[in-house]
Amino acid sequence: MADPLSITASVVGIIVPALHGTRLLLEDLQQLSDAPKTIKRLTDDVQSVHTTLELLRGVEDGDWKSLGQNVAEQSKATISSCTQACILFRADLQKWTRHSEGKLTWLDRANVGFFKKDQAKAMSEQLQSCKLAINLIVGVATLYSSVRNCHVTEEIKKTISTQQDEVNRAITTADRQLVVVETKLEELNLSSDDDDAAGFGQGKDEVLRQLEEELKGAKASQKLLNELLSKSQEEAIAKAAGNQTGSITVNFGPQNSGFQAGNINGGFNGMTFGGK
Template identity: 25%
Template sequence: MTEPLSITASVVGITTAAIGSVKFLYTTIGNIKDVPTALGNIRSDLQAVEPVLQELYTVLESEDSQVLLIDDIKGAVENCNSACSTFQKSLDHWMRHATKYKAFWAEWTDRVKVGIFEQGTINVFKGRLNDCKSTLIMALSTSSVLLIALGRLTVTRQGFMMKEVKDSMLKSNELRLDKEKARANRELAAIESSLKQLSVSIRDAVNEESKRNLEQLLEEMQEQKASNEVFRKTCEEALFETKNIHNGIEQEIKNTKADNNGRAVAGLINTPGEVRNIKQNISDTSARGGSFAGAGIIQDLNLSIPSSGNE
C-alpha cells in the first residue's frame, strides 16, 4: 500500500508541473500579436486557475494536507496539466500554418467563425480548466471547513468557536456542495449530448481531413468528460465528509464474535482523520480460544500478526 506521504509528494510534483504548464501557456498566448478574442480570453482562465494551484501547493506542504481528498486532487491536477499540454500542441499546430502573425490570425479567425474545430478545441479546454479549478476550490474550501469544525484550525482570537456557528458553517458548505454537484451533473448532460452529436458528424464527414479533425475533437471532449467526473466525485466525497462531521455517524453492531482462532472486527476500523458525533450501539462482542474480536473505532490494527492470547 502506498504511504500517505509518498502520495502527497507525488501530488506536489504534479502540481508543480501544472503550475509550470499554466504559466508557459499564459506567456505563449500573451506573446502572440493580434490574438483573436476567443483565444485571448483563455489567458483570463489561466490567470484564475494559477493561484488555486499555488494555494494547493502551499496546503500540500503543510501538516494538514491529509485532510484533502488526495486521489481526486491528483486527478484534477493531472487533468489540468494534460489540458494545458494538449492545447499548447494545438496552438503550435495552428501557428505553424502562418508565415506572418497578422495574416495567419485573420485567416484563423475567419475559420473559427464558420467552423467547429478550433472553437471546439477552445471550448473543451476552457471546460477542462474550469473543472480543475472547481475541483480544487471545493476540496480546499471543504478541507478548511473540516479543520475548523474539528478544532484543528483556529479562526477566532479566543481560539474556540460555538457549536452553533460550526453547525451553520458546515450546513452552508453542504448547500454549496449540493449546488456544485448539480452544476456538474448539468455539465455532464451537455457533454454527453455533444459527444453524441459529434459521433454523428464523424460518421457523416465529407472528407478525411474533416473526419480526423472531428475525431481529435471527440478525444478532447472525452477528456473533458473525465475532468467533469473528477469534479462530481470530489463534490460527492466532500459532501459525505461534511455530513459525517455535521450529522455524525450512527452504527448498530451486534453479535461480533470470533471462534476457532479466527479474528473479527467491526465499526470504523481505520477511520482517517477525526470524526465527531459518533453514535454506536454495540452488543454481544466476544472472543474465545485465543482469537480476537473487536468493535468500534479501532485504528491501525494489523490482524496478520498472530495474537498470543486474549487481547
Template identity: 30%
Template sequence: MADPLTIAASVVGITVPALHGTKLLLDDLEKLKYAPKLYSSVHNSHIAEEIKKTISTKQAEVKCAIATADKQPIVLEYKMEDMDHL
C-alpha cells in the first residue's frame, strides 16, 4: 500500500498547479470580456485623431485664405494708382 502522506502530497502537487492554471485562464477570459470596449475606445481615439488632422488642415487653409484676402486691398490700391497715372 502507498503511504497516505505520499498520496496527499501527489494530489496537492497536481491540484495546486491546475487551480493556478484555471485562475490564469479565468483572468484572461475576464480581460476578453472587456475587449470590445477597449477596441471601441481605440477605434474612437483613431477617429478623433483623424478629425484633429482634418481640422488642423482646414485651419491652415483658412489662415492662408485670410492672408491672401488681406493682401488684396493693397494690390487693388496699386492697380488704382497705376490707372490714375494713365
C-alpha cells in the first residue's frame, strides 16, 4: 500500500503549479477591464477553479489514503490537463490582445469577443468540469474524514446517498461533454482548407490544440469520477470506518489480583478480567 504522505506529496506537487497557472491567467484576464461577456465569465471560472484547488490542497494525508492511489492518479491527470489548458489559453490570449494594454483596442475586442468567442466558451466548459471534479474529490474526502473514529450513522448514510447522486450527475455530464468534444475534433480534422478560411482561418491550429487538451481533460475527469463513485459507496466508507475504529479485546486472564498496566491506543471492548 502506498504511503499516504507520498500520495499527498505527489498530489500537492501537481496542485502548486496549477495554482500558479490559474493565478497568471486570472491576472491577465483581470487586466482586460472592458472585456466582452465571454471573457468576464471565463474570469469567474478561473477564479472558481483557483479557489477549489486551495480546498483540495487542504485534504489530509489520511483522507488521501482512504481515497486510494487510483483516485490520486486520476486527480493529478485531471488537474494537469486543466493546468496545461490554462497555459495554452493564456499564450493565445496574449496573441489575441497584442495590440492592447489594459483597455482593449477595437480590433482586439472584436477578435476576442467575436472570432475567439467559441474558444473562450470551450475553455470555460473545461474549467467548470475541472472545478466540479475537484469539488467532488473534496466532498468524498470529507465523507471519509467524518467517519474517522466513529461509525456510519443514519445522517452520514444520507450524506453518502447525496454524494453518490452528485457524482452520478457529474458522470452523465462528463460523458456528454466527451461526445461533444470528440465530435468537434472529428469535424475539425475533416474540414477542408476552404472551410478553414471561412470558419477557423489561421486559428485552426489553436482550436485543434485546445480541443485535444479538452479531450484529454474530459477523459481524465471521466475516469476520476468513476473512481469517486466507487469510493463513495456506503460499503467502502463503512469499511474505512471499521479499519479506523477497530476494536481491541483485553483479557487479563485468571490472575485478577495485583497490579496490571498497559497502553491501549483506540477504542476497546470485550474486557474480560477472569476470576479466581
